[in-house]
Amino acid sequence: xxxxxxxxxxxxxxxxxxxxxxxxxxxxxxxxxxxxxxxxxxxxxxxxxxxxxxxxxxxxxxxxxxxxxxxxxxxxxxxxxxxxxxxxxxxxxxxxxxxxxxxxxxxxxxxxxxxxxxxxxxxxxxxxxxxxxxxxxxxxxxxxxxxxxxxxxxxxxxxxxxxxxxxxxxxxxxxxxxxxxxxxxxxxxxxxxxxxxxxxxxxxxxxxxxxxxxxxxxxxxxxxxxx
Amino acid sequence: xxxxxxxxxxxxxxxxxxxxxxxxxxxxxxxxxxxxxxxxxxxxxxxxxxxxxxxxxxxxxxxxxxxxxxxxxxxxxxxxxxxxxxxxxxxxxxxxxxxxxxxxxxxxxxxxxxxxxxxxxxxxxxxxxxxxxxxxxxxxxxxxxxxxxxxxxxxxxxxxxxxxxxxxxxxxxxxxxxxxxxxxxxxxxxxxxxxxxxxxxxxxxxxx
Amino acid sequence: xxxxxxxxxxxxxxxxxxxxxxxxxxxxxxxxxxxxxxxxxxxxxxxxxxxxxxxxxxxxxxxxxxxxxxxxxxxxxxxxxxxxxxxxxxxxxxxxxxxxxxxxxxxxxxxxxxxxxxxxxxxxxxxxxxxxxxxxxxxxxxxxxxxxxxxxxxxxxxxxxxxxxxxxxxxxxxxxxxxxxxxxxxxxxxxxxxxxxxxxxxxxxxxxxxxxxxxxxxxxxxxxxxxxxxxxxxxxxxxxxxxxxxxxxxx
Numbered sequence: 001x002x003x004x005x006x007x008x009x010x011x012x013x014x015x016x017x018x019x020x021x022x023x024x025x026x027x028x029x030x031x032x033x034x035x036x037x038x039x040x041x042x043x044x045x046x047x048x049x050x051x052x053x054x055x056x057x058x059x060x061x062x063x064x065x066x067x068x069x070x071x072x073x074x075x076x077x078x079x080x081x082x083x084x085x086x087x088x089x090x091x092x093x094x095x096x097x098x099x100x101x102x103x104x105x106x107x108x109x110x111x112x113x114x115x116x117x118x119x120x121x122x123x124x125x126x127x128x129x130x131x132x133x134x135x136x137x138x139x140x141x142x143x144x145x146x147x148x149x150x151x152x153x154x155x156x157x158x159x160x161x162x163x164x165x166x167x168x169x170x171x172x173x174x175x176x177x178x179x180x181x182x183x184x185x186x187x188x189x190x191x192x193x194x195x196x197x198x199x200x201x202x203x204x205x206x207x208x209x210x211x212x213x214x215x216x217x218x219x220x221x222x223x224x225x226x227x
Numbered sequence: 228x229x230x231x232x233x234x235x236x237x238x239x240x241x242x243x244x245x246x247x248x249x250x251x252x253x254x255x256x257x258x259x260x261x262x263x264x265x266x267x268x269x270x271x272x273x274x275x276x277x278x279x280x281x282x283x284x285x286x287x288x289x290x291x292x293x294x295x296x297x298x299x300x301x302x303x304x305x306x307x308x309x310x311x312x313x314x315x316x317x318x319x320x321x322x323x324x325x326x327x328x329x330x331x332x333x334x335x336x337x338x339x340x341x342x343x344x345x346x347x348x349x350x351x352x353x354x355x356x357x358x359x360x361x362x363x364x365x366x367x368x369x370x371x372x373x374x375x376x377x378x379x380x381x382x383x384x385x386x387x388x389x390x391x392x393x394x395x396x397x398x399x400x401x402x403x404x405x406x407x408x409x410x411x412x413x414x415x416x417x418x419x420x421x422x423x424x425x426x427x428x429x430x431x432x433x434x435x
Numbered sequence: 436x437x438x439x440x441x442x443x444x445x446x447x448x449x450x451x452x453x454x455x456x457x458x459x460x461x462x463x464x465x466x467x468x469x470x471x472x473x474x475x476x477x478x479x480x481x482x483x484x485x486x487x488x489x490x491x492x493x494x495x496x497x498x499x500x501x502x503x504x505x506x507x508x509x510x511x512x513x514x515x516x517x518x519x520x521x522x523x524x525x526x527x528x529x530x531x532x533x534x535x536x537x538x539x540x541x542x543x544x545x546x547x548x549x550x551x552x553x554x555x556x557x558x559x560x561x562x563x564x565x566x567x568x569x570x571x572x573x574x575x576x577x578x579x580x581x582x583x584x585x586x587x588x589x590x591x592x593x594x595x596x597x598x599x600x601x602x603x604x605x606x607x608x609x610x611x612x613x614x615x616x617x618x619x620x621x622x623x624x625x626x627x628x629x630x631x632x633x634x635x636x637x638x639x640x641x642x643x644x645x646x647x648x649x650x651x652x653x654x655x656x657x658x659x660x661x662x663x664x665x666x667x668x669x670x671x672x673x674x675x676x677x678x679x680x681x682x683x684x685x686x
Contacts, residue, residue, distance in 0.1 A: 151595075151599055155579060155592050155595065155596055156579070156582075158583075159579070159582040159583055160582050161582060162582075165575075165578055165579060165582055168571065168574060168575050168578055169575040169578075169579065169596065171568075171571050172568040172569075172571045172572050172575070172600070172603065172607060173599070173600075173603055175568060175607050175610060175611070176603070176606045176607060176609070176610040179610040179611070179613060179614045180610060180613070183613070183614065183617055186617075187617065194617055198613075198617075201613075205606065212602070216595055216598070216599050219516075219595050220592055220595050223588055223591040223592055223595070224588070224592075226587075226588070227585060227588055
């Protein structure tokens, strides 16, 4: 097991450093997040009470959309430059490779978006009780976004209209995380007892995704390599 | 150590590429796959590497390593180079060396063997096609694997670079390694046998 | 069940068997649906909802079928990936558009039922929302398959997606129900009408009839798919043979 951890972290580190050097990918996701959350009040109007009510929903939905932008590319470059095949001949099973790349995606997309979220909460008049919970809910929920998103990314490799298809596929798969993520924040703001169940279910979904999603992603990758 | 294949049959897209193919490659031997395009050379190599499953037949490395699949005991070099444009030459080599389980001390000799020492810090995006190919091939020397599977390794390589490759292959063979290489250009290897694909063994599969 | 699927595994035998059975299934479905519609139109109107409740007799079976067909696709996908059953992919490919159609029917009839009841066509009622998300799962299957040119790869990837979907479906259902419970602006719940015996029979008969309809359409679609693949294989074989002859003549 420990013999596998070293190449696992090497792969994670390589992907993180590539995304960091590229810079553009992380920047686009953050910029998109900022743009959506800014455009919405402009469109809806400065009704602060209304903005407060919809803030948790908007912040979560916009985060999903921003994360979707970089999901399509998760395996694309590795397939195109032949790295994926060589990775498959390495010591890591495909499941671990899928998990490593999902983790790298979370670090380079989910985490930065989570950090930006409370700042954007200011734009939406998020009440003070909401900020800590917002970050907590996103820390608990964004792993599911990256790991389940990896399944979609693996399925839509090399397909025409890959990004559009990915969005269509991901829509139903993201709904549980979305609903419980939003509800966690909303219930915490209302100081209701339903906060804990929502948060725990959100975390459970992420943990399950951490374990099961790489299996599906690896199966899809294996089929893609058979071409 | 030898690679043994028994009655390998591969059907792709309704076509039988090869059927009943059997061969053995011994230690220190190179099996050179020749034949026209579409004959199944790439398919055979990718099958041995573990990416494709044959329709029937078996192959194995003897003596086998129970802990590792055959794919994990080979170096696979396909048409693509598996290098990242965003990383430098040395960073690319360091990643594969570490990931494939080689000692870091092998990085510099591997780069030197393919004439890349002077390009160490250059981002791989700025390399020429031949230099990228050489960087991809340097992977062969970054970690120790008994079986080398090479698919058209000389593409984009000039004469001098081809000699670097054959030098590396000869070294590997001399140390008891095995090589299966598909190529259009003749490789001056001391111990090689030819296996020609795409003759009578290849035919379209009759529909059921 | 095992021997049945084994005996049907051969596409030729399936074609022969289905050719004999299909007219009977089609006739049975037409008959049962006719009986069902008769029962529907003679059933008493509901005390609260009047005659509009009768949309339920199409809506509810359509919703049942949308879930049943997805389960069928998941079982077929399992058969493809685990057992490599030769007809598994044909079954899954044929069923997806049919399942999507029944889901769409459930959505539309749900909306038509909802307008007189709630005053709006769509109120994010949890059950309709779940059906909508199921509809997206179907669309995803169809879209994924159509965007991959290599049939073997498309089969395996679509099978993977459908298995992922069947695992996520209960979670989606649970989360949508949770959402409607905790929404501050609580949605008017679509109460399940208390089923009187006089309403139960038309419902069951319509459900049986629509299931037979699906069976007939599914078998027909599978036959079409098998024949289409044969034509494709024959064309490829002919092209290869012609190419070989031309090669011999030239060389």
